[in-house]
Amino acid sequence: MKSIKIKKHLKKIKKKFVPRVSLNELAKKASTSLSKAYRKLEKKKKTNKSIKKIKTVKELKYFRKLKEKIEKEKHKQRILKAKALKFKNQEKQKLKEEEIKIKNKELRLKEGELKLKVAEQKLKEQTEQRLSDQEKRKKDEEKRIRFDQKRIRDEEKRLRESHEKRIKDEEQRIRDEEKRIRDLEEIKRLEAAQKVKDEEQRVRDEEKRIRDLEEKRRVEAVQKIQDEEQKIKDEEKRQREEEERKRIAAEQKIKNKQQKIKDEERREKRKVEEQRLKEWEVKFDEERKKRDEEQYLEEERLREKEEARKEKLELNLRNPDKIN
Numbered sequence: 001m002k003s004i005k006i007k008k009h010l011k012k013i014k015k016k017f018v019p020r021v022s023l024n025e026l027a028k029k030a031s032t033s034l035s036k037a038y039r040k041l042e043k044k045k046k047t048n049k050s051i052k053k054i055k056t057v058k059e060l061k062y063f064r065k066l067k068e069k070i071e072k073e074k075h076k077q078r079i080l081k082a083k084a085l086k087f088k089n090q091e092k093q094k095l096k097e098e099e100i101k102i103k104n105k106e107l108r109l110k111e112g113e114l115k116l117k118v119a120e121q122k123l124k125e126q127t128e129q130r131l132s133d134q135e136k137r138k139k140d141e142e143k144r145i146r147f148d149q150k151r152i153r154d155e156e157k158r159l160r161e162s163h164e165k166r167i168k169d170e171e172q173r174i175r176d177e178e179k180r181i182r183d184l185e186e187i188k189r190l191e192a193a194q195k196v197k198d199e200e201q202r203v204r205d206e207e208k209r210i211r212d213l214e215e216k217r218r219v220e221a222v223q224k225i226q227d228e229e230q231k232i233k234d235e236e237k238r239q240r241e242e243e244e245r246k247r248i249a250a251e252q253k254i255k256n257k258q259q260k261i262k263d264e265e266r267r268e269k270r271k272v273e274e275q276r277l278k279e280w281e282v283k284f285d286e287e288r289k290k291r292d293e294e295q296y297l298e299e300e301r302l303r304e305k306e307e308a309r310k311e312k313l314e315l316n317l318r319n320p321d322k323i324n
Contacts, residue, residue, distance in 0.1 A: 060196055071189055074214070075182070081218075082178060085225070086171070093167060096236075097160075104156065107247070108149075115145065118254060125262065134261075141257065148250055152243070159239055163232070170228060177221065185214075 122138060188210060196203070 063196060064193055067192065068189070071185065075185070078178070078181075078218075082174070086174075089167075089171075100156075100160070107152075111145075111149065114251070114254075115142070118258070121258065122261075125265065130265070130268070137261070141254075152246070155243075163236075166232070170225075174221075174225075181214075181217065 118141075119138070122134065192203075192206065195206075
């Protein structure tokens with residue numbers, strides 16, 4: 001019943017932590033705004049083909065402003081994607097922490113039930129003769145279980161802290177990578193502004209190369225983040241399996257101790273039976289000896305009576321006058 005309530009509580013928590021911001025919507029808005037800017041640039045370039053090839057200062061300023069506007073749109077798009085990714089990771093982390101707490105509660109409930117069953121089994125099997133010794137063993141067992149529980153809690157705390165540290169380091173690395181990309185883009189923008197006087201074809205080729213490079217870096221960053229998330233999931237799965245193995249080993253150890261106690265009680269009972277059998281044999285031997293001695297005394301008494309009767313008869317035979 002308690003496990004069903006905990007599962008329902010977990011489902012409610014998962015519903016609460018559904019991210020409200022959609023990454024696809026943010027990416028779609030950014031791509032539409034960028035495509036609009038590109039269409040404006042293409043229209044302007046088509047109209048400029050019919051004009052003289054020599055550009056004035058006014059036209060150069062206009063192109064510079066237009067290029068800066070495109071760069072700003074790209075920068076906004078990258079910031080929106082990074083924020084959405086960061087928000088999604090935070091929501092996942094909250095959900096994982098809540099699941100860990102619920103699993104810990106389930107583990108504590110199971111351990112409590114196991115301790116109650118062990119205590120009941122011990123109380124049924126204990127005898128009045130060994131009550132004090134079994135009480136002492138029970139206290140030692142409870143102390144060991146508390147020590148194991150404390151060790152498990154410390155291990156969980158250490159794993160949780162290391163996990164949080166890895167996440168913080170990864171976020172710092174992403175921020176540093178974004179800063180480096182922004183600095184690199186600023187340098188490229190300045191270089192492009194300095195080389196505006198070059199041919200129109202060269203500008204188009206340079207812009208295409210920069211876009212391809214940025215797309216490649218974005219894909220690599222996304223792939224790296226996905227690989228890191230998979231690595232974290234594998235580590236958590238390994239930790240859960242390790243904890244399950246330790247719990248099974250602890251249960252097996254408790255069962256072995258219980259079996260050992262039962263064997264000791266059986267040996268004690270066997271010793272008591274053997275001692276009682278020996279006492280009965282000794283008592284039987286004593287009674288048999290006593291009967292033999294009584295029988296021997298009775299035979300001696302009868303023999304003495306017979307000898308006395310024979311002596312009296314002989315005396316009578318020797319003195320016939322007395323008989324007459």
